[in-house]
Amino acid sequence: MSLRNAMNSGVSGLIAEGRALGVVGDNLANVNTIGFKESRAVFETVLGGAVGGLGTQGSGVRVARVQQLFAQGALLTTSQPTDVALSGDGFFVVQGTLDGITGSFYSRAGQTTVNNDGLLVNPQGLEIQGYAANSDGTFAASPTSIQVPTTGIPPRSTTQITVGANLDAGATTPAAPWDPNNPAATSNFSTSTTIYDSQGTAHNVNVYFRRTAANAWEYHVLANGSEVTGGVAGRNSEIATGTLTFNTSGALQTQASTFGGTVNFNGARPGQALAFNFGTPIGAGGTGLDGITQFGSPSNVNAQSQDGYASGSLTNVRVASDGTVNGVYTNGQVVPIARLAIARFQSNDGLANAGHSLWVATRDSGEPALGVAGTGGRASVVGGALEQSNIDVSQQFVNLISHQRSFQASSKTITTADQMLQELMNITR
Numbered sequence: 001m002s003l004r005n006a007m008n009s010g011v012s013g014l015i016a017e018g019r020a021l022g023v024v025g026d027n028l029a030n031v032n033t034i035g036f037k038e039s040r041a042v043f044e045t046v047l048g049g050a051v052g053g054l055g056t057q058g059s060g061v062r063v064a065r066v067q068q069l070f071a072q073g074a075l076l077t078t079s080q081p082t083d084v085a086l087s088g089d090g091f092f093v094v095q096g097t098l099d100g101i102t103g104s105f106y107s108r109a110g111q112t113t114v115n116n117d118g119l120l121v122n123p124q125g126l127e128i129q130g131y132a133a134n135s136d137g138t139f140a141a142s143p144t145s146i147q148v149p150t151t152g153i154p155p156r157s158t159t160q161i162t163v164g165a166n167l168d169a170g171a172t173t174p175a176a177p178w179d180p181n182n183p184a185a186t187s188n189f190s191t192s193t194t195i196y197d198s199q200g201t202a203h204n205v206n207v208y209f210r211r212t213a214a215n216a217w218e219y220h221v222l223a224n225g226s227e228v229t230g231g232v233a234g235r236n237s238e239i240a241t242g243t244l245t246f247n248t249s250g251a252l253q254t255q256a257s258t259f260g261g262t263v264n265f266n267g268a269r270p271g272q273a274l275a276f277n278f279g280t281p282i283g284a285g286g287t288g289l290d291g292i293t294q295f296g297s298p299s300n301v302n303a304q305s306q307d308g309y310a311s312g313s314l315t316n317v318r319v320a321s322d323g324t325v326n327g328v329y330t331n332g333q334v335v336p337i338a339r340l341a342i343a344r345f346q347s348n349d350g351l352a353n354a355g356h357s358l359w360v361a362t363r364d365s366g367e368p369a370l371g372v373a374g375t376g377g378r379a380s381v382v383g384g385a386l387e388q389s390n391i392d393v394s395q396q397f398v399n400l401i402s403h404q405r406s407f408q409a410s411s412k413t414i415t416t417a418d419q420m421l422q423e424l425m426n427i428t429r
Contacts, residue, residue: 005059006417012046012060013410019063020403027391028400035109035357036389038069040399070348073108073390075382081318081328082120084110085387088379090342091359093143093370096126098356104129105358106343106351106368108387114317120146120325124356130325130338131372143341143370146325148317153329155200157269158308161193162277163207165301167294169250173211180222180236183208187220189299196308197268203227205239207276215246215253215294221260221276229264239263240274250295251288252281309333319383323373342378343368 020041030036044064075085086092091106098105105126112128115121120128127145134140171188179186187208194202208220221240225231228239240260245253255278264270279291312331319325323340345351350364361368373381 007414009060010410010413010417012062013413014407016041016043016061016063017403017407017410021400021407023066024396024399024403027396028393031389031391031393031396033109033357033389034111034386035073035107036391037073037108038071038390038392039066040069042067067349068351068353069390071390073387075385076388077385079384080111081316081384082112082114083384083386084112084319084323084340085382085385086110086342086373086379087382087387089348089377090344090373090379091368092122093129093341093343093368094122094124094126094358095129095145096124098124098126098354098358101354101360103360104368105354105360107358109357110386112319114148118148118150120148120317124358126358129341130323131341132338133324133336137336139336139339139372146338146340148325148327148337149314152311152313153331153333153335155196155198155311155331156308157198157272158195158306159273160275160277161195161205161207161306162291162304163191163193163301164279164291164303165189165191165209165293166297166299167209167211167217167244167246167292168299169294169296171211171299173213178210178218178220180220180238183220183222183236186210188217191301191304193304193306195274195306196310197265197272199268200310201265201268202310203265209244209299212243215248217244217246217294218242219244219276219278221274223263227265229266229270240276242276244278244292246294247282247288250293252279252286252292252294253288254281254283255279319381321381321383323381339372340381341370342373342381343370344376344378345369 023039023041027038041063042065043061046060046062086108091108094105094107111123112120129143130146131139131143167189174186176186187210190206190208192204192206194204196202203223206222210218212218219242220238222236223239225235225237226233228237231237242257244255247253262271262273280286282288309331312329312333314327315330316328317325318328325337327335327337345368346366347364350362351359352362354360371378373379
């Protein structure tokens with residue numbers, strides 16, 4: 001009975017170690033699989049029976065289960081803007097039909113692309129889930145498939161021009177009076193910017209600054225006369241003027257508009273309002289130092305911007321670090337499309353492997369808790385990167401040798417028990 005038990009124990013060792021070798025082989029085969037998680041064989045003893053009521057006798061070993069280890073994998077930077085990786089706990093949510101099963105799947109592999117229907121999908125064609133962006137800048141409350149718009153975005157007319165600059169405190173007032181058709185000779189300093197009308201047509205405008213007295217300046221905004229309703233080709237049209245005053249420390253004290261503020265570009269919507277932001281004057285409760293200043297150094301522009309743009313076509317999709325999927329357009333605009341939905345489980349260990357670098361929820365894992373990246377313990381998102389497998393190749397080779405030795409030892413148990421049985425058979429001869 002004991003010899004038979006010894007042989008059974010040896011056989012169980014061969015079976016268990018053979019299965020464990022298969023687990024190690026699977027790990028090594030997937031060392032370059034994006035989002036792959038290491039597995040390990042969990043062994044347990046097999047009970048042979050009670051011995052005299054005083055204890056139990058073992059009858060070998062078996063693999064109780066193959067456990068997945070969800071440790072973080074290293075992040076690999078790629079040149080693909082739609083690639084995305086998770087750093088921390090959580091899974092991407094995808095939906096669709098795979099191997100005849102329709103439903104939600106969960107993945108750590110962030111290799112996404114936009115298909116011909118404009119949907120963001122994974123390599124199996126399953127649709128990535130996220131919270132769609134609303135027109136007011138908020139996001140939907142429930143996740144849906146992320147739909148990338150295929151149409152362009154309309155133009156936006158310029159409403160505000162912001163200029164940050166320094167006007168030389170040592171400048172002198174030009175001798176000649178202001179002349180819009182000879183602005184360079186009748187001003188001290190100028191800057192130019194491009195603005196857009198209601199049709200998205202670009203127009204170049206120039207802002208000239210003229211010193212009028214100590215700590216006092218004028219600004220004059222000129223456009224090409226051929227582009228303005230009522231203007232004259234070859235001459236400048238003045239579309240706005242105003243005054244700036246500074247205190248003795250060079251900070252902007254007041255800003256006042258004296259003319260204009262609207263412009264009528266040919267063929268565009270009339271009465272386009274233009275506001276000029278030169279900073280927050282002290283007289284308006286500001287510091288007077290966040291825009292135009294007057295210090296004793298050469299006049300120069302340090303920053304300027306305007307809020308209009310031409311129409312644009314989608315050129316790319318990019319994922320930001322907060323999980324926001326943005327559309328990148330030819331006019332330089334970056335428009336939010338959605339935010340990735342990230343699922344978190346009570347027990348990652350309870351997830352069932354569905355193949356294709358995907359998992360499905362089970363009773364053991366619990367229901368997924370959906371949310372956005374960086375909240376509720378969920379992973380942060382790294383755009384333009386992928387999570388590599390968490391396989392340590394050197395450790396796997398150590399495991400390979402260990403299981404091989406155990407397999408050999410189990411086979412030796414069988415051969416030894418066989419020799420003893422042979423000796424027992426020889427006794428009867």
